[in-house]
Amino acid sequence: MRAEDKERAVTEVVARVLASARDAKAVEAAVADTIYHERRRLEKEKPSRSRDAALRSWDDRKRRLVSESDEQTKRELLSEIATDFAREVLGNFDPRVYHYSTKLLPLMLSGLLNATSPTRILKNLPELPSVKDRVIVDGEIEVARELKERGTLIVTPTHLSNLDSIVLGYGFYDQGFPPLTYGAGLNLFTNPLISYFMHNLGAYKVDRRKTARVYKDVLKEYAAVSLELGYHNLFFPGGTRSRSGAIEQKLKLGLLGAGVRAYVNNLRGGREKPNVYVIPVTLSYELVLEAETLIDDFLKEVGQHRYIIMDDEFAQPLRIYSFLNRIFELDSRIYLTLGSPLDPFGNSVTREGISIDGRGRAIDTTRYVLDKSGKPAPEKLRDEEYTRELGEKLVTAFHRNATVMGSTLLAFVVFEMLRANEKDADLYRFLRASEGDLAFADVSRETEKLRVRVEALAAEGKIRLDDRIRGRGGDDLVLAGLRALGIYHNRKVVERRGDRIVPVDRNLLYYYRNRLLGFDFEKDLSRNGAEAKASALTEGASARLRSPGEVPA
Amino acid sequence: MTKVAVLGGGSFGTTLAHTVASAGRACTLWSRDEEVARKINETHRNPRYFQDRPLSPDLRATSNLEEAAKDAPLVVVAVASSGFREVARALGDFVRGDQVILSATKGLEPRTHKRMSELLREETCAKKVGALSGPNIAREILDGQPAATVVASRFRDAIELSAELLHAPRFRIYGNDDLLGVELAGALKNVIAIASGVLTGLGLGDNARSLLITRGLAEIQRLGVKLGADPLTFSGLAGIGDLLVTCTSPLSRNHRVGAGLAKGETLEAIVERLGEVAEGINTARVCKELAAEHGVAMPIAEGVYKLLHEGLAVRDALEDLMQRRPRYEAIDLDYSFEVPRR
Structure with missing residues (x-):
């Protein structure tokens, strides 16, 4: 995100989080909930200086919450917390570095190894064929190319591997698309080198250990705000990598709902290009890097699943290297197949960016979001229904494009x-x-x-x-x-x-x-x-x- | 400006339109038949149904679909399931995304097995679709007797708007978000109603009827739940409520089909005599196909199907049902046991 947009985004995200807490009670509940969840999370962590400092700062906030009684002070507290979260999420993005990073991306995969074993990588590097020949982008790529000019895209891929975001970032760059903004789990940022590239591929940080409602709201609002600012987004609607290996059947709709929200806000703001287009993408691999870990986790007894896996094959550079080598040796391709575009309501969209019904007739989508007075307005339950329908269409598209x-x-x-x-x-x-x-x-x-x-x-x-x-x-x-x-x-x-x-x-x-x-x-x-x-x-x-x-x- | 458009000048469409208009809301009734529309406007009576009964003078009728439904915030489709898709497709030319469209038709599309709300979704751009279903004998509502119905939709604003525009002093509206369950209950109960008509035709008593209704409910619920419905929907107005009325009221069309069969009439003769569509005849076939596809035991529906479409004798159908092995009542426990036979 450009620097000037970033400040705007933080302000806007915080304003929306505050607006969703209607009265003093709601504000207090939001703050108390965050303090509780954050303290509990930190207490489980290994003691360190940064952990202790964070704990002290939450203790301090707790004291302030208890001692202050007026709503204004509590709102300030909530604002402070939301701002911290928003800044942490946004990270850094520099367009010059983006350009540079994507060019280096094929090399970066092998470059990862430098961190652990420079000699090994140097020895093998010349044998590594180009990633370009391996990643096949097919399907409705031309339509997506047109639509990125007519509105803002949400790219929604299936999710099998941590390599997905790198493959997607590369594939879309190679096809001449601007960077895709997306939320990446913290574990993708642990390697300093990959972290550098991730940031500059448009990634923002998602810490899945943070379970407080306010944190999740910040993430959701950030997705909507960045769409409204015209940044194409990438969401993995399955939430995490498919543990069973199956194509996603059920989607996490929270983040996906940002599509309707952004569309409504665009209409209200009278923006020139209000439309949001959803592009389903199915990734197909011959082999999956983390297959062993994922299926193991899937087969664990119910309740023992790990939502966040930090220590899998992706954390082992040599393993990634071996994986890529095998893919090359097999002359295997990684397919990145784009499906027909959808609008945030689940309707099909033409190349011209017009939503159509089942019989190909044009739809005036503004009608879906009118309130009783006939003006565009968000409506939580209604919009969740639209998003649910979009989710069903995505699941169908994922299968068709496998x-x-x-x-x-x-x-x-x-x-x-x-x-x-x-x-x-x-x-x-x-x-x-x-x-x-x-x-x-x-x-x-x-x-x-x-x-x-x-x-x-x-x-x-x-x-x-x-x-x-x-x-x-x-x-x-x-x-x-x-x-x-x-x-x-x-x-x-x-x-x-x-x-x-x-x-x-x-x-x-x-x-x-x-x-x-x-x-x-x-x-x-x-x-x-x-x-x-x-x-x-x-x-x-x-x-x-x-x-x-x-x-x- | 029209608030409610009711599509279909049959007995239920006419009744609903009259009720809404009588409650003081601008209502337009669409009838495919120009003559029917003209007569309603001129004489305030439907020349085909309830000729003895004057309709609200505020009710307007038309044979122009676009005129009736174009800007109506609420559209209720009450045409026979066989013509439903065609009407929906025509609606699709001018309906817009903020309009609410309800199906008042209790049937399923042959072959595709689709529900009426699914046809609305396929043929129009409307998302806020739903169903209106419940124990609603048209004649009684027209006479101003107390009654209630269920409006089901996944969209809460669709339910709220429908309740606001359809409720009347003697006509209550209940909401339900289990659209699938409400539509299935409404359609499938017609098959059981045919069986109930058979009991009437055979002159059987209340024990038999109670047995039929209870076990009939169990099997349509079993299929509904398998297809994703909420089991509680079947205990509501659109479930047991509707089943009770169609299984006991001699006014029910499906009930009359069964009674005719029990008296030895042919299906063709009965259909001819009724003049109006009995949805259960078609639904029995769809129901049999669905049950087979999803592996759900539906002995009563299967018996009705064989009566209607395979020429099984009434006595044999009853015998088959009574000779089944003993089993537990619970719907999710398909366990039968042996008893020594004489």
Whole structure:
């Protein structure tokens, strides 16, 4: 954010947080709540000078809250707290550095390593191919390019990995887009080098350990204010990285609601380009950097999930390096697929920036936000409904724009076939099982069938597939899948032993398989399985294949 | 200026429009039939329904859809489900995002299984859509007897506006945010009402009727909950309230279908005699498909479907139901047990 806008943004955010606390009671409650949550958070931290200072300052605020009785003083206290939060969130952005950073981005990924192992990186650097050839930006990129001139964009991607924001930042820069403002978890700022780049890619700091309501309001209002100032935003509407590997089904709507809020404020302010456009983006990887940590967390007993993970593969530069190398070695692509744009109400938008209904008729969207007197005004419950509908449309778009890769295709088939053979076990027992394998020929046949099914669905525009699997035969597909699933993780996901396909790490198998949930492929496979069983009985061939039963998601 | 547009000059549309106009709010009734509209304007009577009953002199009628609905803050669509999409699509040409549109039609679209509010969403730009549903026998409301209905919408401002514009001294409005549940309850209960008509036709007593209503409610609730409805909706006016009235009132169309079947009439003859659409005939098919798709046991609805569309004899349908294995009542416990048979 430009320096002159930054002061404006802080003032505006603080004013809005204050305005939402209507009376003295609400102000006092907001301050007391923040003090409580912040103190509790700090008390759990390791003692340090900065922690102790912060604790003392909260103690001081607590004394002031208790001793002062008039509303004005309490409002000042709230203002002070909100201002501190807002300044902390905004961080620094320098457009000159942005330009410089994005140019260096491909190198930066490897540059990360400098922090730990300069010799290693120097030794390997020349072998690193360019990131540019790996990141494929496709889908409705031209429409998004037009719309960025007609209004402000909210880019809403799926979320699999901490690399996502870097890949997105790079992909959009490469396509000639201005920087995307986005909130990044504090853990992305721990490495000083990456922190420097993050800031300058338009990131602002989000500390997820801060749970006070005022802090969350500051974040939400900041998103709206920056949109109103014309800064394109990037929100991960799933909230955090998908733990299961599946495409997001439920979205966190709090931040997404900034779209309607900004639109209403733009109308009220009579701004020249009031429109806000939402661009769904689906990211597809052959392999996921943090797959092991994420699926482990997903499979923990309920209530033990970690919302914030600080110590995963992303915190290990060597691991990132190895990951990128494997991606290059596989000649694998990272797809960044833009879906058709939406307005903040979930309607489709044309290239000209006009919202249209299901029959293609233009919509006057100002009508959605009129109050009883016929003027544009925010209305919390109404706008939450609009945002919920937008969320549903986004989920659909995420699925339509997903790209099936060789790894996910094979993982899906192997998982479903194994599960069918062991359907009496519950999911956890199934995942812990060490016995069980499949005939290569069976897997090959089913994989090709699924590939054909995926292509049929792709022809209807309901999914996409990696060019490198289009039209390929079963054996090819299985071999390519085995290679991908065997090259990067600590243990192979599946491997071939003679004419058998053997699962090695069932958790990871489950993780990669989950990416293809939500398309009803399970049913296809089960139909296929039933046919195969019938033919097996008549031909007296392999009778191992049974029709898969329901798999708990 | 028109406050409320009621689309559909059938018995319920006419009744609702009359009620609103009588309460002193500008109301326009749209009828596809020019003659009906003209007669209502000239004689203040609907030439097809309740000819003995004068309508409010303040009620205006038109056969021009745009004239009726263009700027009305509230639009209520009360046409048969078979023509609903067409009317919605025509509305889409001029409706705007601040207008509230309610469906008063209790049916589901064949094949797509979609609810009427979903058709409104698909065919117009309106977001503030909802449904009006409840125990509302038109004749009784027209006579000024006490009655109440449910307005359901995800939008609270839509519910508040509807309550403000539709309530009348003898007509209460309750709000509900479970749009899905209210619409499903309203549509599915018509299938049970046909079964109730069969009981009437067979001359069976109150034990049988009570059994039917209770177990009928259990199965439509089971399907509704599976599809995402709030179970409590089925204990409300749009659920048990509506089911009770359609299963006991001889005025209910669906009830009359069942009674005719029990007396050995053919479905064609009954439909011919009714003159008006009995939604339950179509809904029975949709209901059977939904139940199969979602794996929900709906023995009564299945029996009604077989009566209507597969020529099963009434006695056999009843026998099938009574011979089912004993089970627990709770709706989420699908557990039956063996008893020795004679």
